[in-house]
Amino acid sequence: MQTQAKKEIDTLISAQWIICVDDDNRVLQNYSVAIDQKLIIDILPTQEAKQIFRPSTQYDLPTHALIPGLINAHGHAAMTLLRGIANDLPLMAWLENYIWPAEGKWVNAQFVADGTRLAIAEMLAGGTTTFSDMYFFPESAAKVCEEAGMRAQFCAPILDFPTAWGSGPDEYIAKAKQLNVEYKNHPLITIALGPHAPYTVSDPAMCQVLTAARDTTMPIQIHLHETQFEVEQALQNAGNRPIERLQKLGFFDSEFALQCVHMTTLNEGDMAILADSNASVIHCPESNMKLASGFCPTKELLEHDVTLALGTDGAASNNDLDMFGELRTAALIAKGYSGDASAMNATQALRVATINGAKALGIDHTCGSLEIGKEADIAAINLDALNCQPSYDPLADIVYNCQANQVSQVWVAGDLKVNHGKLTELDQYALITTAKEWAAKIKEGMSAQ
Ligand SMILES: [Zn+2]
The missing domain is CATH 2.30.40.10 (Urease, subunit C, domain 1)
Structure with a gap:
């Protein structure tokens, strides 16, 4: 035979x-x-x-x-080193009194490399295979990610004001373009433009972002409608809602697939803008709850066929990068907030944490589902x-x-990154030692103030 x-x-x-x-x-x-x-x-x-x-x-x-593999579609990986530095505060007090001063003092290429490596280890061990990152020194983060062999999108941050990473919009965008050239054909890494938020990026800089996106086909990710305060301030100062402002500027035109992070304060008009565009919403429920930012109406977004993805946000406002916890929170909050136990059923919730993340990041032809x-x-x-x-x-x-x-x-x-619950390449104990060293320095700096 x-x-x-x-x-x-x-x-x-x-x-x-x-x-x-x-x-x-x-x-x-x-x-x-x-x-x-x-x-x-x-x-x-x-x-x-x-x-x-x-x-x-x-x-x-x-x-x-x-x-x-789970897809963490929004975060600030290096902020693992600021995990737990300030708790029980609303967004602006948390940012202005703790996060921005700490970042101003400590963030450099080494901080970003060490923090990102810790984040990658935590995410891989927890079943996440792809993440999106928006943080300073994205070239350092991308290098660490390349070494670890994880899949990621790096959003180069763009703000009106100078930071340790650059002098302003011109330099941030130039650096994003340069990084995009470097990673153009990389099998695991893509580069995106990350205008931080409507309240930190003026109209001229927003227009520069759009021009760069058009020239390079880089995706755009932005924090949008994170809090009711953000929307109220914009109405008071500019007379329109942040999402309306971005629509007028062209961010929701059909040539773009804007990645909108948070979207907690939505009215019917906002929902219509999202539903009529290629935009996606990246829901970060634990960060939104911890900072008391508000609730994203996920049931309505799913009903309007808006691509809804999931992110942990940074470890400083979560305080972990556990996508299983995030997934459960998203499913439960959808029910609790809408008063409908069928809202975001289990099948939908797992889609939000996998294939929808891939769709939002524009990589669903490569990953997000188990298919031949x-x-x-x-x-x-x-x-x-x-x-x-x-x-x-x-x-x-x-x-x-x-x-x-x-x-x-x-x-x-196809590369094995975790086996029997242990990281195959990254040294967990070395990462813990490095994190402790950073925390000791940062704590010392805080007590000296
Ligand atoms: Zn964020």
């Missing part, structure tokens, strides 16, 4: 559940994901997979669910935990009761 030669591939992952987050929201039992040359080349019953493939590495995960032809960005979650037993519905378990420490393996583009 002749047997056909098995096909040699890099990796075969066999799991109890595969939660694809594809268009049909398939949840497959006893299936395997076959990976070769970074790509998912097949998703098929495990019995069949073992007859067809000869993998270099095989993972048998009989009590696990595979999900697409996409790159293998995958998190394996061990459901054999006390808080997940018994398990009637693995997808609901992941949204409502799973914890980040149940993440056992993580792959980014």
Whole structure:
């Protein structure tokens, strides 16, 4: 009897559940994901997979669910070094009295490299495979990310005033363009323009951002309608709502896919602007609640087919980068705020944390779901935990009761970044030591004031 030669591939992952987050929201039992040359080349019953493939590495995960790696679509990675520096304050008091002074004193290329490395380690260990970052010295953050092999979008910050990173809009935009040239063909990293917020970027600088976006096709991410105060101030000072101002300037034109972070204060007109454009909303519920900023009406946004993605925001206002916690908070707050228990159901919530993030960042052709032809960005979650037993519905378990420490393996583009719950490359203990050294210096500086 002749047997056909098995096909040699890099990796075969066999799991109890595969939660694809594809268009049909398939949840497959006893299936395997076959990976070769970074790509998912097949998703098929495990019995069949073992007859067809000869993998270099095989993972048998009989009590696990595979999900697409989580996508943290908004944050300030290096702010991990300011985690917990000021708590229980509203946004402006928190920024003006603590964050901006600390940043003014300490932020440099080394701070950003060390803080970003810590953030990447925390995110990878918690099942996040892609993040978006908006912070000073993005060239340092991007370098650290490149070394760690994580997928990311780096938004070069743009403000009217000088910072340690640059003198003003001209220089910030020039640096963004230069970075974009450097990373143009990078397999994991994209560069975006990050005008900080309507209240820190004037109209002329906003227009410069649009021109740069048009010239380079760089995406744009902005904090928008973070608080009611921001909207009221704009109405008082300029006579229109921040979203209306940006619309008049052209940010919602069809050539752009604006990434709007927060969007807590929305009326019907605002909703119409979002629904009629390619814009996405990046919801950061824990940061919004911690700073008492307000509530993003996620139920209505989903009903209007606005792409809704999820972010943790910086660790200084969250205070962690745990996307499982964020995912659960988003699902619960959608129900609590709308008074409708069906708002953001479990399937929708997992989409918000995966494929919708990929859509918002413009990388959904590459990642965000487990489908043949996409790159293998995958998190394996061990459901054999006390808080997940018994398990009637693995997808609901992941949204409502799973914890980040149940993440056992993580792959980014087929590369194993976490194995048996431990980082494969980054040294957790060295990262903790470095963070403690920074905190000692920053604390000393604060007490000397
Ligand atoms: Zn933010």
